[in-house]
Amino acid sequence: MAKYDHQLVEDKWQKIWQTNNYYQADNSSVKPKKYILDMFPYPSGAGLHVGHVESYTAADIISRYFRLKGFEVLHPMGWDSFGLPAENYAIKKKIHPKLVTEQNINRFRQQLKRLGCSYDWSREVATSDPQYYRWTQWIFLKLFAQQLAYQAVVPINWCPSCQTGLANEEVIDGACERCQTIIIKKQKKQWLLKITDYADRLLADLDSLTWPTKIKTMQANWIGRSVGAYIKFKLVDDDFFISVFSTRSDTLFGVTYLVVAPEYAQLDKLIKLEQRSEVGRYVEKVKTVSEYDRADFKRKKTGVFTGSYAINPATNEPVPIWVADYVLASYGTGAVMAVPAHDERDFAFAQKFGLPERVVIVPDSSVRQAARKAYLGEGRLVDSGQFTRLSSEQARKQITDWLKKQNLGQPAVNYKLKDWLFSRQRYWGEPIPIIHCLSCGAVPVPVEDLPVTLPEVEFYQPSGTGESPLATITDWVETVCPKCGKSAKRETDTMPQWAGSSWYWLRFCDPNNSQELFDSQAVSKWAPVDIYVGGAEHAVLHLLYARFWHKVLYDQGLVNHQEPFLRLVNQGIILAADGRKMSKSFDNVVNPDEVIEQWGADCLRLFEMFLGPLEDAKPWQERGIVGLRRFLEKIWNLGNNLLPKEIVPTDLADQSAEFKWQLNLTIKKTTEDIESFRFNTAISGLMEFTNYLTEDKNNLLNNRLEGFKNLLILLYPLAPHITSELWQLSQSQFKWVGSLAEQVWPTYQAAALQTLTTVLAIQVNGKLRGQLNCSVSLSKEEIINQAKVLPGVQKYLANQTIKKTIYVADKIVNFVID
Ligand code: ANZ
Numbered sequence: 001m002a003k004y005d006h007q008l009v010e011d012k013w014q015k016i017w018q019t020n021n022y023y024q025a026d027n028s029s030v031k032p033k034k035y036i037l038d039m040f041p042y043p044s045g046a047g048l049h050v051g052h053v054e055s056y057t058a059a060d061i062i063s064r065y066f067r068l069k070g071f072e073v074l075h076p077m078g079w080d081s082f083g084l085p086a087e088n089y090a091i092k093k094k095i096h097p098k099l100v101t102e103q104n105i106n107r108f109r110q111q112l113k114r115l116g117c118s119y120d121w122s123r124e125v126a127t128s129d130p131q132y133y134r135w136t137q138w139i140f141l142k143l144f145a146q147q148l149a150y151q152a153v154v155p156i157n158w159c160p161s162c163q164t165g166l167a168n169e170e171v172i173d174g175a176c177e178r179c180q181t182i183i184i185k186k187q188k189k190q191w192l193l194k195i196t197d198y199a200d201r202l203l204a205d206l207d208s209l210t211w212p213t214k215i216k217t218m219q220a221n222w223i224g225r226s227v228g229a230y231i232k233f234k235l236v237d238d239d240f241f242i243s244v245f246s247t248r249s250d251t252l253f254g255v256t257y258l259v260v261a262p263e264y265a266q267l268d269k270l271i272k273l274e275q276r277s278e279v280g281r282y283v284e285k286v287k288t289v290s291e292y293d294r295a296d297f298k299r300k301k302t303g304v305f306t307g308s309y310a311i312n313p314a315t316n317e318p319v320p321i322w323v324a325d326y327v328l329a330s331y332g333t334g335a336v337m338a339v340p341a342h343d344e345r346d347f348a349f350a351q352k353f354g355l356p357e358r359v360v361i362v363p364d365s366s367v368r369q370a371a372r373k374a375y376l377g378e379g380r381l382v383d384s385g386q387f388t389r390l391s392s393e394q395a396r397k398q399i400t401d402w403l404k405k406q407n408l409g410q411p412a413v414n415y416k417l418k419d420w421l422f423s424r425q426r427y428w429g430e431p432i433p434i435i436h437c438l439s440c441g442a443v444p445v446p447v448e449d450l451p452v453t454l455p456e457v458e459f460y461q462p463s464g465t466g467e468s469p470l471a472t473i474t475d476w477v478e479t480v481c482p483k484c485g486k487s488a489k490r491e492t493d494t495m496p497q498w499a500g501s502s503w504y505w506l507r508f509c510d511p512n513n514s515q516e517l518f519d520s521q522a523v524s525k526w527a528p529v530d531i532y533v534g535g536a537e538h539a540v541l542h543l544l545y546a547r548f549w550h551k552v553l554y555d556q557g558l559v560n561h562q563e564p565f566l567r568l569v570n571q572g573i574i575l576a577a578d579g580r581k582m583s584k585s586f587d588n589v590v591n592p593d594e595v596i597e598q599w600g601a602d603c604l605r606l607f608e609m610f611l612g613p614l615e616d617a618k619p620w621q622e623r624g625i626v627g628l629r630r631f632l633e634k635i636w637n638l639g640n641n642l643l644p645k646e647i648v649p650t651d652l653a654d655q656s657a658e659f660k661w662q663l664n665l666t667i668k669k670t671t672e673d674i675e676s677f678r679f680n681t682a683i684s685g686l687m688e689f690t691n692y693l694t695e696d697k698n699n700l701l702n703n704r705l706e707g708f709k710n711l712l713i714l715l716y717p718l719a720p721h722i723t724s725e726l727w728q729l730s731q732s733q734f735k736w737v738g739s740l741a742e743q744v745w746p747t748y749q750a751a752a753l754q755t756l757t758t759v760l761a762i763q764v765n766g767k768l769r770g771q772l773n774c775s776v777s778l779s780k781e782e783i784i785n786q787a788k789v790l791p792g793v794q795k796y797l798a799n800q801t802i803k804k805t806i807y808v809a810d811k812i813v814n815f816v817i818d
């Protein structure tokens with residue numbers, strides 16, 4: 001056998017996989033299915049980076065593993081090719097976005113093939129392909145028909161650099177997600193999607209998902225459901241009522257003033273003549289402050305008095321009405337009842353402007369209050385008339401009921417979530433398929449006229465007027481109304497990048513369907529996605545939008561499952577060797593192509609998986625590559641040494657207990673590690689097993705061969721090229737049936753693992769209470785669980801809380817109780 005030449009081996013297998021359509025998923029297969037999906041990439045000009053390699057390798061390992069487990073696996077790949085990154089790059093390089101996108105896609109595809117990913121390339125889709133976005137537009141029309149897409153003049157987040165409006169989800173810490181430019185507010189007529197109609201379901205259904213807790217929490221907080229009441233305050237000298245949203249109606253007796261947002265719609269009604277100029281100046285000044293800063297708890301409070309008073313319905317006392325920017329116009333009613341004694345911001349504001357405080361809640365237990373601070377917690381009511389002595393919780397209900405009887409209040413639920421701003425004033429996106437007619441209004445483009453394709457133009461840069469560049473292309477804009485036939489104009493805004501990615505997993509089930517969105521049988525075969533792998537940065541963007549669209553399609557009877565992605569796995573970021581983020585400006589970016597060139601794709605795959613737990617952030621430790629290369633060479637040589645030997649494979653029964661134990665332990669560990677995405681420990685287990693096979697001189701040749709055969713299968717998902725080659729080289733001599741990819745994943749024999757045992761002393765508070773005789777293959781948790789239920793131990797632990805468990809491998813378990 002020749003020296004290990006990764007280029008030769010990898011080229012050869014990639015060609016074989018390609019020409020035989022090896023990984024094509026069969027819609028009519030009778031096997032059980034698994035749908036394993038990667039978050040498809042933006043085909044950026046920079047090409048594939050090591051972070052892509054990390055998550056795509058992980059998903060590929062899982063896909064190959066499940067194929068060997070007997071599943072029909074759908075593992076597709078495509079391109080999220082619309083949107084700002086592609087367009088900005090095109091502008092920079094002065095090439096048309098369509099051309100740039102094509103070039104970049106070709107490069108990405110090539111790179112993914114070189115990485116040895118087992119995609120079903122026959123299902124490739126690109127969101128910027130008219131045959132794809134035709135259906136994205138079709139879904140938009142469905143949303144429009146359901147009144148889930150609507151136009152409104154709203155204050156939008158405008159990025160002055162990208163020259164487009166952005167969704168709230170795209171504004172991070174007050175700045176544009178893409179270019180970090182500070183966002184300004186602009187009034188503009190925009191398309192919005194009514195994601196708020198789905199707020200409750202988007203929240204409730206999180207429970208059904210196997211997703212990282214962190215992501216679920218982020219979504220829940222973003223949706224921000226809060227239960228409270230609307231409460232009305234009558235003006236002292238007018239019949240006008242100010243309605244506020246409060247989660248703490250139990251503090252009503254403590255309300256000493258009201259605050260409205262500077263943008264409060266009825267502000268004019270409230271301003272007294274003598275306060276007019278001061279309020280006017282304040283409102284002007286606030287326009288320069290971002291909403292993000294305004295929501296900051298710690299910011300210095302500012303505000304002015306309007307001159308008006310309202311009546312606190314609980315105390316019947318007049319309370320002054322102020323304008324302050326810590327109240328946001330976009331939440332609740334844009335007005336707040338201020339309770340300085342029990343709210344942090346109200347407290348700071350009252351301190352600054354000398355407004356009174358009134359304590360109405362005291363803590364149940366006598367926790368000592370730090371001096372001069374608001375008490376924010378729950379407790380018992382004091383100084384609250386008929387409600388005094390009630391608990392906060394009782395009081396919220398009773399005060400709200402009492403207000404309701406007087407028509408001054410009602411229970412309410414509010415959400416932080418806002419409708420999804422869906423218009424972009426950019427060229428490189430799906431045209432919104434609407435025609436504006438003077439007599440008929442907004443008219444949907446008839447389905448048979450889809451797709452509304454982007455016009456081929458020379459000039460696709462932002463227009464600078466705040467309108468989409470499409471607005472300048474007169475012969476595209478001018479059209480006729482599909483309803484009345486009069487001349488009309490096309491909508492010139494485009495959809496955001498998130499549109500195409502909000503349903504692509506469904507199109508993969510039936511990617512070439514030209515008659516409908518997808519065939520419902522194909523979708524019921526594959527959907528929902530069983531395992532979705534990708535970055536956590538999409539927590540409240542793509543992952544929220546995708547769930548929303550999926551639910552809309554569910555309500556339309558187009559899919560039969562409420563959620564798109566059952567299990568979500570996030571990969572951690574790979575940092576540069578210096579611990580900083582990889583970035584062109586630090587000149588520390590690793591190019592995966594070069595690593596593949598020098599060490600091979602199998603080596604790169606193993607190396608990235610071996611860096612540490614998949615979900616952790618971890619630095620690129622170049623030195624480690626050599627170690628993994630040696631590991632691969634060791635396996636190559638193991639095959640090399642076995643091949644010339646005349647071995648007649650015999651039954652497993654001949655094997656020693658030690659060998660059986662080693663083999664079965666490796667099978668068990670690799671299986672469990674792969675299923676739980678612990679690829680780093682799977683690899684170290686396989687390394688140990690390889691060492692055992694190469695170093696244990698007492699091992700029968702026969703055992704080594706059996707071990708080698710299993711090793712190739714177990715390692716195949718992680719390093720598919722070298723294992724396929726070694727398998728093929730050994731196959732005829734050892735009479736192995738079928739190719740490696742056709743093998744069945746081995747199962748371990750529990751009995752073989754019992755043979756090597758160990759005895760541990762089990763103590764309670766340091767006193768020996770029993771002995772545990774168990775297999776050495778048990779995990780720490782398994783051992784502790786078994787130790788707890790030993791009869792001699794259990795009686796000491798009954799009704800006790802274990803404060804601490806001390807575990808010394810192979811020796812002691814000591815339970816510490818009171
Ligand atoms: C009186 C009160 C007393 C409040 C108290 C809190 C504590 P979440 O939980 O986030 O929904 N609020 C209502 N609308 C607001 C707006 N537009 N801008 C700023 N603050 C607003 O918060 C609800 C609470 O935030 C409401 O309950 C209101 O203050 C304030 F001891 O009402 B509370």
Ligand code: ZN
Pocket residue numbers: 437438439440441443481482483484485486488
């Ligand atoms: Zn018309």
